[in-house]
Amino acid sequence: MIRRRFTVAAALAGLAVTGVAAQPAAASPAPTVPVRLLSLNDFHGNLEPPTGSSGTAVDEHGASVPAGGAAYVAAHMKRLTDRNTLKVAQGDLIGASPLISAAYHDEPSVQFLGDIGVTASAVGNHEFDEGYKELQRIQFGGCHPVDGCSPAGKWKGAKFDYLAANVGQGKLKLPILKPWTIRIVNGVPVGFIGVVTKTTPTIVTADGIKGLTFDDEVAAANRASKQLKALGVKAQVLLVHEGDQTPAGQRPDACGVVPGAGTRIAKDADPEIDAVLAGHTHQQYVCSVTDPKGQPRLYSSGSSFGRIITQVDFQVNKATRDVVRTSIKADNHVVTRDIDPDEDTQTFVRTWKDRVATIANKPVGRITADLTRVPSPAGETTLGNVVADAQLAAMKGQGAQIALMNPGGNRADLTFAPSGAEGEGVVTYGEAFAVQPFSNVLGVTTLTGAQLDALLEQQWTSAGEKILQPSASLRFTIDRSRPVGDRVSAITVDGAPVDPAASYKVAANNFLLGGGDGFTTFTQGTGQVLGPIDLDALVAYFGTASPVAPPALNRISGQ
Structure with a gap:
């Protein structure tokens, strides 16, 4: 894996040099280029609009409004997407899911998330609900070993990378999934690291994670950060399935967190990491913490069940390939249902609902x-x-x-x-x-x-x-x-x-x-x-x- 990443990095470096050489002196490139991130966390297979208190979110005005549902997530994503956009997630995308997704081992939800362009996600503790081998099947493809193929046919695997930098197998702590991945936006590489709460062994079934170790989130993130830096990737984002609690009724862009496990990770992670996008606690917040070098760093989370999309915009210096920290801006958007839903996603959800209707209505x-x-x-x-x-x-x-x-x-x-x-x-x-x-x-x-x-x-x-x-x-x-x-x-x-x-x-x-x-x-x-x-x-x-x-x-x- 490392050898392949060095090859990619070298190729990128070569492209960058060629690009600069080809530019006439009068047309020197802008000093920075924009990058936009759109993120979700704790989706939990909510393809249909969630109901009850799980189907509302507190908006910017403090009002509780209906929110969530795949067709509305897709519609809002389209509105927020521009040519500079990457879409990511912070785990628990599957597991503890409604029957429409869970009846087919959450393949419908993973398909939906790939279809809307999610490119990388941290694993969450619920990704291990059916065991790590099932998680690997979801990542890489193949039909379920007991239930066989779903009505959609042989599962082709997730279109995005699940990241698990702090999860290892055996004495050598061999990786079960990638620890990090790299994406190119406007000619600059952006690295994404994924970690899951180290408490995972206490909140999932022991048999499903037998032989696995869950290291400290900060230590694992720091190792991955150094690997990315060695490859010349200085723009780095940590996707972490851990977070903090907030006061009830907090507006989406407030901070107000009760400092806990999430804040510790956000503050102590390697200073090369420019932003920490969190999850796990199903809270919404946008905070700024101080990294180990005393620099401000974004720390945010986007509720759950597809009710919030977190938008992060920043500039990357083309010469240094590093994020300009002062340019980082974040906004938690409520996935309201007062806009037209995405028609293709509606059809997709209806198809899967029809497939499980006979089972569900019995x-x-x-x-x-x-x-x-x-x-x-x-x-x-x-x-x-x-x-x-x-x-x-x-x-x-x-x-x-x-x-x-x-x-x-x-x-x-x-x-x-x-x-x-x-x-x-x-x-x-x-x-x-x-x-x-x-x-x-x-x-x-x-x-x-x-x-x-x-x-x-x-x-x-x-x-x-x-x-x-x-x-x-x-x-x-x-x-x-x-x-x-x-x-x-x-x-x-x-x-x-x-x-x-x-x-x-x-x-x-x-x-x-x-x-x-x-x-x-x-x-x-x-x-x-x-x-x-x-x-x-x-x-x-x-x-x-x-x-x-x-x-x-x-x-x-x-x-």
Whole structure:
């Protein structure tokens, strides 16, 4: 790879010399040339306009307006594109996607992004949802090894480069994808480096990244930056799937970030890097930070679900081939739906929607009222309870006594009101999929009562609180006024107090069983056996337990 890049760099250098030599003295080139970047992050396969709060964005006036949808992304991109434009992204383009994209392993979304001209993207943690080998298939092409080819035929691979500078394989940390890539605009090279949050191993399924290492983002970015500089590429942009939080309701071009992991990367990365475009936290902001040499550097993020396009304009000095930092200007554009959508993209989306309609509209059960992710004071939800009950039912044959569900794995509410023509209270496959889109495998592991107690104490960490959703067979009390590590008491299984020395069989998805979300006690379990996909378990539960009523929120006591 490096040898090939040196060849490209040498060729570029030769072209530059030839170009200068061919210019008459009176027609010397301008000292700088313009470059425009248009970027997206955290698209998550939202080909159709997202709905609810996920389908609105706060605009420049502070108003919440409908935003997003592939046809509107394409239309806004066309308006913002000029001859100096490169389009890039910051990861989580796929994964945790609506059924229209996920049913065919997100090939439709990757096709759309390539069609609108995305040329490079950092990998995000959700790019690893189906494992790194599936990510490589998405990059390089080929039909899915289990499900085969989609209705569109053999997958040809992404038209853009996925970049993963801080992801390595094995002891030698061999790259699984390119760490960086180079593009030429107006005769000058621009280098793009891609890194993903180093916390990825804690938030994806362990089996899918087995054998991979996720290095510190800054260290990896700095290595890549030095490689680009050695090739004569001084205009550099870091695409990073990590970011920070902002106050609620912040306007798109405000900064206001709460400094965290994203700010650290933006400030500490090699000073040769001219701009840091971020993602992961689904926030919108445009900030300026100071690099290690004391120079200002752009640090921005563009919300999620195709609701924001970030525009970055700058000048590159033709003699030095470096970015003129003072020329950098950024603007987060809301992808409003008050313009005409792109017709070709509308046709593309409609085609894929038709392809999944038969699957999506199939009724799988009924509910008597909304099942939501709205928590009780203790952190329990009606939807979480039902999902945990479904997982316990699926794993009863493997001896499961209780089930626990991570709240972040439930991605949508189930409403009694119909979303289409299915009728009130009807749950369709598409709606069930929206709740459980990750295709996690369920399993059962054996924990002692003491380990179960330790596991429940891990609901609080320095990173915040994540309350596990329990099946009806599990009860416990929490007291947030007590120190972390001593907040859980009165644990019962099937009404009997838990014995610290006894063994209990606990069902959960393989994300949790692998220690995801910081629940590392799960990895101490023994005798693990696996079962069905979580979505299949939920669909089966609706098939046998319907109509399903919202469970009482009394499995977790206290506050």
